[in-house]
Amino acid sequence: NAGVTQTPKFQVLKTGQSMTLQCAQDMNHEYMSWYRQDPGMGLRLIHYSVGAGITDQGEVPNGYNVSRSTTEDFPLRLLSAAPSQTSVYFCASRETGDVEKLFFGSGTQLSVL
Amino acid sequence: GQQLNQSPQSMFIQEGEDVSMNCTSSSIFNTWLWYKQDPGEGPVLLIALYKAGELTSNGRLTAQFGITRKDSFLNISASIPSDVGIYFCAGTGAGSYQLTFGKGTKLSVIP
Numbered sequence: 708n709a710g711v712t713q714t715p716k717f718q719v720l721k722t723g724q725s726m727t728l729q730c731a732q733d734m735n736h737e738y739m740s741w742y743r744q745d746p747g748m749g750l751r752l753i754h755y756s757v758g759a760g761i762t763d764q765g766e767v768p769n770g771y772n773v774s775r776s777t778t779e780d781f782p783l784r785l786l787s788a789a790p791s792q793t794s795v796y797f798c799a800s801r802e803t804g805d806v807e808k809l810f811f812g813s814g815t816q817l818s819v820l
Numbered sequence: 821g822q823q824l825n826q827s828p829q830s831m832f833i834q835e836g837e838d839v840s841m842n843c844t845s846s847s848i849f850n851t852w853l854w855y856k857q858d859p860g861e862g863p864v865l866l867i868a869l870y871k872a873g874e875l876t877s878n879g880r881l882t883a884q885f886g887i888t889r890k891d892s893f894l895n896i897s898a899s900i901p902s903d904v905g906i907y908f909c910a911g912t913g914a915g916s917y918q919l920t921f922g923k924g925t926k927l928s929v930i931p
Contacts, residue, residue, distance in 0.1 A: 711862075742921075747829070747923060748923060749826075749908065749921045749922055749923035749924050750863070750908065750921040751921075752918060752919075755918070765918070797862050797863075799862070806851065806912055806917050806918075806919065807851055807853045807865065807868045807910075807912070807919070808865060808868070809855075809863075809865065809919065811861075811862025811863050811864070812862050813860070813861050813862050814860070814861070814862055
């Protein structure tokens with residue numbers, strides 16, 4: 708069971724560079740989301756999607772774009788990376804009705820210099 | 821927005837000791853959840869609570885949904901080294917289907 712797969716595991720960027728964090732799930736979950744985890748801040752919701760073609764903003768969306776062309780994939784794009792985006796990023800998915808049963812990927816540790 | 825206050829921020833305990841951590845909110849929550857994050861991994865759901873006063877166990881872990889619906893606690897009995905990690909409380913407030921997470925309690929177990 709692959710569950711939620713995130714790539715890459717680690718990434719270093721220079722300020723202004725762009726990149727895409729990949730997320731794929733094989734559980735046929737309609738709901739997918741991206742969180743960032745910073746020391747002392749817990750998990751904060753960046754963007755989420757309730758199904759293919761539908762995305763919405765979370766608590767901290769600025770500087771990030773998302774799209775959902777398929778049920779399986781939910782990439783997170785940083786168009787112009789900033790040092791404030793240095794963080795650990797988690798993708799998560801769940802069944803539409805099971806609000807509590809979020810399945811998380813293993814995370815991407817991003818450093819922006 | 822809704823906020824969860826989780827305490828303590830961190831704790832160091834001896835192997836075999838019991839642990840208690842809690843989470844409070846200024847507003848009512850409809851569900852309370854406890855997740856654990858192992859080092860280098862994503863959080864995993866430990867316990868879900870759905871009703872005020874509910875007490876639920878999962879092995880050595882016990883969690884309760886506060887009667888006021890504004891708090892929850894998690895107890896770990898007879899801690900072992902693999903209990904090390906960050907424990908997050910989370911919940912859904914009235915009219916919301918998004919989870920709000922606490923800031924986490926980092927647990928260290930000294931063998």
